[in-house]
Amino acid sequence: MTTRVQMIIETLRDNPERRFTARELAQEFIVRYPDELAEKRLNPRYDTEEKLIAQLAAEIGGERTEAAKKQCPNVATRDKPRPRLYYWEGNPQQMADQQSVDEPETEEVLSESNDPSGPLSEHELYPLLIEFLHKEHGLFCQRIDEKTSKNSHGSGGNRWLHPDVVALEPLDKHWDAVVKECVRHGNDSPIRLWSFEVKKQLTRGNVRQSFFQAVSNSTWANFGYLVATGLNNDVESELQMLSSLHGIGVLLLNTESLFDSQILIPARERASIDWQSVNRIVNENRDFHYFIEQVGIYSQTGRLVSSVWNR
Numbered sequence: 001m002t003t004r005v006q007m008i009i010e011t012l013r014d015n016p017e018r019r020f021t022a023r024e025l026a027q028e029f030i031v032r033y034p035d036e037l038a039e040k041r042l043n044p045r046y047d048t049e050e051k052l053i054a055q056l057a058a059e060i061g062g063e064r065t066e067a068a069k070k071q072c073p074n075v076a077t078r079d080k081p082r083p084r085l086y087y088w089e090g091n092p093q094q095m096a097d098q099q100s101v102d103e104p105e106t107e108e109v110l111s112e113s114n115d116p117s118g119p120l121s122e123h124e125l126y127p128l129l130i131e132f133l134h135k136e137h138g139l140f141c142q143r144i145d146e147k148t149s150k151n152s153h154g155s156g157g158n159r160w161l162h163p164d165v166v167a168l169e170p171l172d173k174h175w176d177a178v179v180k181e182c183v184r185h186g187n188d189s190p191i192r193l194w195s196f197e198v199k200k201q202l203t204r205g206n207v208r209q210s211f212f213q214a215v216s217n218s219t220w221a222n223f224g225y226l227v228a229t230g231l232n233n234d235v236e237s238e239l240q241m242l243s244s245l246h247g248i249g250v251l252l253l254n255t256e257s258l259f260d261s262q263i264l265i266p267a268r269e270r271a272s273i274d275w276q277s278v279n280r281i282v283n284e285n286r287d288f289h290y291f292i293e294q295v296g297i298y299s300q301t302g303r304l305v306s307s308v309w310n311r
Contacts, residue, residue, distance in 0.1 A: 002036050004059050008068040012075055012088040019078070019085040021257045026056035054135055057259040060086070083260035120229075120255055122164075125198050129165055129227055130310050132258050139167035139194060140309040142294075148286040160216035161281060163224075166291050167194040168309075170298060180302060191299060193273055195221035196251075202231040202239070211242050218248060220277035223267040225249045239265060 002010070011028050012020070020028070030037060030052065037052070046052040065086070068075045076089035120128075130141040146162045172180045172190035183190050195218035199210045211226055218224025226248055231239070239250050249267030254260040281288045294308055 002033055004064045005067045005071065007033060007036075008060060008064065008086070009072045009075055012086060013072075016088040016090065019087040021083050021085060022057040022060045022260050023053060023257045025060055025086055026053045029056055051135075054259050058136060083254045083257050084262070120200075122198055122200055125200070125227075125229065125253060125255070126165055128255055128258060129196060129198060129253055132253065132261050133165075133167055133194075133196075134310045136259060136261070137169075138173075139169050140304060141165055141167040142287065142291045142309065143311065144285060144287045144291070146285070149284050151284075160213045162285055162288070163195040163214075163217045163221075164198040164227075165196040166221070166288070167196070168192075168291075168295055168298060169194060169222075170304065172302070184299070184302075189273075189299070190302075191295065192222040192269075193220075193295065194223045194225070196225045196227050198227045198253075200229055202226075202228045202235050204232060204235055204238075207231075207235040207238055208242070211239065211246075211248060214248050215246050220274040220281070222270050222273060223249065225251050225263075225267055227251045227253055229253050229255055236264075243268075 007029050008025065011025060011032060015028075030049075037056075040046060040055075041052065046055055065075075065077060069077075073092040074089050076087055076092065078085045078087070126143050130143070133139040133141050142165070144162050144164060144166055149162065169192040170190065171192060172183060175183075175190075180190065195214075197210070197214035197217060199206070202210060210228075214224055214226040224247070226239075228250070229252070231250075231252070243249065243265045247268030247270070249263060250265040251263050252261060254262075278292060282292050283289075290308075294305070298304055
């Protein structure tokens with residue numbers, strides 16, 4: 001049986017003139033390896049072509065790509081600008097030498113968003129983010145609209161209070177019933193809560209303000225993320241420094257090839273939810289009130305009403 005690592009190597013080797021995204025490689029796998037993927041097609045989780053492609057694209061990155069590079073030096077990737085591209089390098093030693101020569105200049109290169117013309121508004125990014133989080137990370141998401149707030153604290157009183165997207169992660173979804181029952185009646189929680197602040201492009205001019213907005217409206221959650229479709233290379237070190245201090249992660253959303261999106265900096269998990277901050281937002285925002293209400297229903301019953309999630 002051909003492994004994913006072998007599929008990566010063979011597909012790139014047989015297409016030396018092409019550069020593939022992870023999604024395009026997945027589509028090639030379906031054409032090239034129908035017998036190897038036959039069993040996977042029987043899995044009800046991948047009952048559509050799109051779900052199968054998404055899963056294969058997720059399996060291509062990370063350890064499998066690194067394993068392919070170790071087995072075959074001709075396997076190469078280009079990470080910036082996004083999305084990541086996979087290709088066959090005919091002369092890997094020459095490529096390594098060239099990279100070492102060019103390295104001092106890379107700080108000047110702009111890591112553009114997936115679509116430099118930027119036709120998508122920030123609001124149009126929310127459903128794309130929700131789709132990615134649900135399909136790739138198994139999160140159950142809701143949009144928080146600042147327009148549903150009371151503004152009872154006056155003008156500016158709710159500045160940086162609301163995250164753009166929030167999510168429930170049901171840790172116990174596939175646990176045995178006896179374990180679920182034990183956890184629900186103990187002191188442990190079967191859930192984790194996530195918070196996301198969305199921006200289009202992070203630049204030297206807006207990176208700190210955007211980051212601290214995410215800090216401000218995500219302190220209540222187990223995980224807080226700043227999401228962007230692109231960033232300038234000269235802000236990545238700033239993000240790394242700020243994240244190490246405050247624990248907020250950074251996620252790059254690829255609007256053209258959604259499942260080539262990636263977590264650039266993982267968020268640091270907070271062990272407990274700040275319920276005092278949750279209460280402040282609940283009292284101020286109708287959408288967030290509804291989100292916490294649904295979190296409570298799941299915590300008590302284990303039921304996820306599909307019609308209220310990932311809208």
